[in-house]
Amino acid sequence: MTKYKINRDTPPEKPSKADMEKYKDFSRLNANYDKFVKRPKLPLYKDKRFFLVLLIIGLIAYLISETL
Secondary structure, eight states, rough: OOOOOOOSSOOOOOOOOHHHHHHHOOHHHHHHHHHHHHHOOOOOOOOOOHHHHHHHHHHHHHHHHHHH
């Protein structure tokens, strides 16, 4: 079990007014959170690897249809 050390001699530090004002804009805070946490997803038609895979599948399907 983790042992916690509680320091009761010093009063807890409070954030300054500037720090509190910085985090009061919740839409900007949420946008920053989404930017760092959520991975931006590229549309499928702009993803180079996915386009290459589709091209290879299409060529294989074309070659199979031509041989039959």
